[in-house]
Each structure stands twice: as C-alpha cells, then as structure tokens.
Amino acid sequence: MVKSMTDSSNQHSATEPGATTMRRLNTQKVLKATWDRGLVTASELIELTSLTRATVLNQAKELVATGWLREAEDTRAAGAYSKGRPALRYELDAAKSVVAGIDAGQHRISLALADLRGKEIERRSLSVEPGACGEERLRITEELLRGTLEKHGVQKLGALVIGVPAPVDSGGFSPKVADGFWAAMNPDWRAQLAEYTHLFSVENDANLAAVAELGLGESDSFAALMVGERFGAGVVIDGHLLRGTHGLAGEMRFLSHVTGVGDALGLGYLAREQARHALAGGAESSLRRIPAELVRAEDVFQAAAQQDPLALEILESLGRRLAKVVAVISGFAGLQKVILSGAMAGILQPVIDIADRELAREPELTCVQLAVSELGAEVALQGAISRGIELVRATAPFETQKR
Numbered sequence: 001m002v003k004s005m006t007d008s009s010n011q012h013s014a015t016e017p018g019a020t021t022m023r024r025l026n027t028q029k030v031l032k033a034t035w036d037r038g039l040v041t042a043s044e045l046i047e048l049t050s051l052t053r054a055t056v057l058n059q060a061k062e063l064v065a066t067g068w069l070r071e072a073e074d075t076r077a078a079g080a081y082s083k084g085r086p087a088l089r090y091e092l093d094a095a096k097s098v099v100a101g102i103d104a105g106q107h108r109i110s111l112a113l114a115d116l117r118g119k120e121i122e123r124r125s126l127s128v129e130p131g132a133c134g135e136e137r138l139r140i141t142e143e144l145l146r147g148t149l150e151k152h153g154v155q156k157l158g159a160l161v162i163g164v165p166a167p168v169d170s171g172g173f174s175p176k177v178a179d180g181f182w183a184a185m186n187p188d189w190r191a192q193l194a195e196y197t198h199l200f201s202v203e204n205d206a207n208l209a210a211v212a213e214l215g216l217g218e219s220d221s222f223a224a225l226m227v228g229e230r231f232g233a234g235v236v237i238d239g240h241l242l243r244g245t246h247g248l249a250g251e252m253r254f255l256s257h258v259t260g261v262g263d264a265l266g267l268g269y270l271a272r273e274q275a276r277h278a279l280a281g282g283a284e285s286s287l288r289r290i291p292a293e294l295v296r297a298e299d300v301f302q303a304a305a306q307q308d309p310l311a312l313e314i315l316e317s318l319g320r321r322l323a324k325v326v327a328v329i330s331g332f333a334g335l336q337k338v339i340l341s342g343a344m345a346g347i348l349q350p351v352i353d354i355a356d357r358e359l360a361r362e363p364e365l366t367c368v369q370l371a372v373s374e375l376g377a378e379v380a381l382q383g384a385i386s387r388g389i390e391l392v393r394a395t396a397p398f399e400t401q402k403r
Contacts, residue, residue, distance in 0.1 A: 041090075094117040095115050159388035172201065206225070218339070267318050267321070272296055298347060
C-alpha cells in the first residue's frame with residue numbers, strides 16, 4: 001500500500017456515515033484477511049483476525065450472502081480431508097465488484113475495467129484533440145465510460161480512478177495557472193462521473209505510474225519519469241509516494257530555470273518538433289520521404305537506427321537533456337533509480353545510452369540507474385487499476401449492483 005497516497009485520497013465513499021460498529025469492523029477484518037489469499041479455512045481466518053470462531057463464522061456467512069466471499073466445497077468433498085468435521089473454506093469473489101482506471105492523456109483517453117484481483121475485463125480508448133477544452137474531454141470520457149459499463153452490464157463501479165497530466169491535490173483539483181493547461185487536463189471529473197462509482201479518485205498520471213512500479217516490486221527511492229509530451233515524475237522516497245503541497249511534488253515546470261533544459265517539454269515532443277523544424281529549414285535527411293507535418297518521434301528513432309545524421313543529432317540532444325533532468329531530480333532527492341515511463345519509453349534505449357555517458361562524467365551521479373518501465377504505454381492505466389483496487393479494499397464491504 002502506498003501510504004501517502006492512501007492517507008490523502010480524494011475518494012468518495014458510499015458506505016453509511018459513521019459506520020464504526022464492532023460488527024462492521026469485524027466484517028472488514030474477515031474480508032481483508034481473504035484478499036491476498038486463495039482458499040482460506042475458517043480456522044485460518046480465526047488465526048488471521050484474532051476473532052472468535054462464532055464471530056468469524058457469522059461474518060463469513062454474511063459476506064457470502066452479500067457476494068463478497070464464496071464458500072468453496074468442503075475439504076472432504078474435494079478429497080483433501082477424510083476424517084472429522086469438514087473444514088469450511090472461503091475465498092474472495094473477485095467478480096463481486098468492478099474497478100475502472102482511466103488515463104486521460106493529452107492525445108488519448110484510455111479506459112480499463114478489471115475485477116478485484118486486477119484481472120482485466122476490457123480496455124478501450126478514444127482520441128482527443130490535444131487542445132481540447134475541459135468540457136470536451138469530460139464529454140469524450142463519459143461517452144467512453146458509459147458505453148463500456150453498458151456493454152458489461154455494470155450499473156455502478158466499485159472504484160473509478162482517473163490519471164491526468166497535471167498536479168492533483170487531495171481534493172482532486174489542480175492549481176490554477178495562466179496558460180490554462182492544468183485546468184483543461186483536469187476539469188471537474190467528480191461532478192460529471194461520480195454517479196458511476198462508489199469510490200472516486202483523481203491522481204497525477206506520473207504518480208499512478210509510480211504506484212504501478214511499486215506493484216512490480218520497486219521500493220526504496222525512485223522516480224517514474226513520464227517522458228512523452230511533457231516531463232512529469234512520480235517520486236517515491238523510502239517506499240513512500242510524495243504528493244507535496246497542491247500535489248506539486250514531481251511537477252517539472254522548474255526545469256525552465258535549469259541551464260541546458262529550459263522547459264518541461266518531453267522527449268517525444270522534442271524529437272518530433274525538432275525534426276519537423278529542421279526539415280522545414282531544408283535539412284537533408286531520409287525523413288524527407290515523410291511530409292514534415294506528419295513526422296512522428298518514432299520516425300526519428302527509426303531513422304537514427306539507420307544512421308541518419310539529422311536523426312542522430314536529435315537523439316544526441318535528447319540524451320544530453322535527459323541526463324540533466326535526471327541529474328537534477330536524482331541528485332536533489334537521493335534517488336537510486338529513474339524509470340522512464342509512458343508511450344515513448346520502449347524506444348528510448350539509444351537516448352538512455354547517451355544520458356548514461358553524460359552522467360558517468362559526474363562521479364556522484366554514477367550510482368543513479370536509468371531503466372525503462374516494463375509496463376509500456378499503459379503504465380498510468382495499470383496504476384489507476386491498482387489504486388482502484390486499493391480503495392475498494394480499504395472500504396469494502398458495500399452494496400454493489402449490476403444491471
């Protein structure tokens with residue numbers, strides 16, 4: 001569990017107000033004891049919860065009746081037990097509730113549905129214009145969510161978590177800035193979408209990437225660095241995700257003050273735009289076979305692999321830039337690793353090699369490891385699902401419905 005994210009959640013709970021009775025607490029103890037396990041016997045539940053046998057059996061019966069637990073066939077019928085009273089065995093019903101994660105990126109809105117074990121049910125996405133206003137992004141997202149829930153007969157989600165490319169405070173909102181970018185990326189999602197779910201949270205996409213990396217076993221101190229259109233980092237120190245005032249921990253606009261960097265524009269954006277600018281200026285390159293306005297970052301990396309001089313020059317500038325960014329964030333926070341995340345990450349090895357070369361010139365920075373996320377383009381989406389399951393786990397049981 002990521003303590004700092006959980007404690008400052010902007011979740012909305014549909015459980016009854018002030019539900020602190022001993023009965024409910026005991027029910028939660030029994031349910032939580034089954035979450036990370038397969039089949040578990042009543043005797044094991046007694047040991048795990050320190051509750052009496054009568055209490056465990058009563059609460060387990062209630063959880064079975066409400067669909068949160070399944071009662072498995074007894075051990076005698078299963079052939080695993082032959083004498084005495086057959087053991088009662090229970091397991092979490094992962095299909096009891098459905099969680100949704102949404103990665104509301106600048107160019108695309110992606111959605112995934114999963115059960116309570118994280119098993120994906122469906123993944124869908126819709127394109128959005130990069131300059132679309134907040135209202136348009138809300139409309140597209142609600143259309144995507146409503147259609148997906150109707151397809152699967154889900155009336156209300158257990159949890160919905162939305163990742164956005166903007167800092168997010170504990171209330172789910174972003175600071176107001178003059179250019180309006182954060183407001184467009186993070187409109188009032190709750191007002192539009194809270195009716196579809198019991199639990200609701202908006203998080204920074206890089207923070208969700210860090211949550212996903214923690215789920216893969218990363219620990220200690222690292223940053224999940226989003227590198228596509230803009231830089232943004234989810235920073236974990238000693239196993240704790242940092243949020244900061246107004247959710248600004250990991251926000252990279254300070255790079256405008258770093259010599260040799262100058263802004264927070266990401267490697268994908270710069271690869272594409274530097275190539276387009278050079279081609280428009282008459283530069284010779286194999287990229288000329290593509291209309292300048294259609295050149296993508298991926299095209300630049302492919303050209304570099306074929307030793308195209310312009311593409312190699314661009315990758316050199318990206319590598320030097322990445323080294324400076326990594327030096328600043330890792331040197332200040334004492335990070336052991338920086339994990340490059342997002343859609344661009346999978347093709348960045350040539351840039352990483354250049355950055356490693358530059359970092360090696362600074363002995364105090366040679367301990368910093370640069371790595372590529374194993375989760376690919378959907379790292380924030382995976383983090384959103386993990387976060388949604390965490391919210392349900394902390395709050396269940398509650399009533400759920402299907403159409």
